[in-house]
Amino acid sequence: MNRLKILFASFAVACCLMPVRSVTAATDVFKGACESAGGQSSTACTTKTTSNPLTGPNGTITRATRLISYITGVAAIIMITVGGLMYILSDGDASKISSARTTILYALIGLVIVATAQGIVVFVLSRI
Numbered sequence: 001m002n003r004l005k006i007l008f009a010s011f012a013v014a015c016c017l018m019p020v021r022s023v024t025a026a027t028d029v030f031k032g033a034c035e036s037a038g039g040q041s042s043t044a045c046t047t048k049t050t051s052n053p054l055t056g057p058n059g060t061i062t063r064a065t066r067l068i069s070y071i072t073g074v075a076a077i078i079m080i081t082v083g084g085l086m087y088i089l090s091d092g093d094a095s096k097i098s099s100a101r102t103t104i105l106y107a108l109i110g111l112v113i114v115a116t117a118q119g120i121v122v123f124v125l126s127r128i
Helices: 002-017 031-037 060-088 094-127
Strands: none
Touching: 060 094
């Protein structure tokens, strides 16, 4: 059981230290049409698209993922604090101590799952 705790703590620290960033490549779909047809005066040829509005660095999916991660992070910090208070106020009662440990453990597991999910989303969006 002790090895499992050490492994879990190491994984949690590694996930927190792992840099997470969103990098996407923008593709100009009008480039070939504008060069071959000589349509330099049209709006499609003069407007530069810098990123995808859905999957780009400030795209809808990226912003939604960040928002969910922030909300979950705040909720996990609150639950860890509540678990710590439950642990302090347990007065040595074994069931209360167990409940407090479970609360803290589940909050940490939730943080790891959210960090991993955000990493997967960022990885997938950077490949699109």
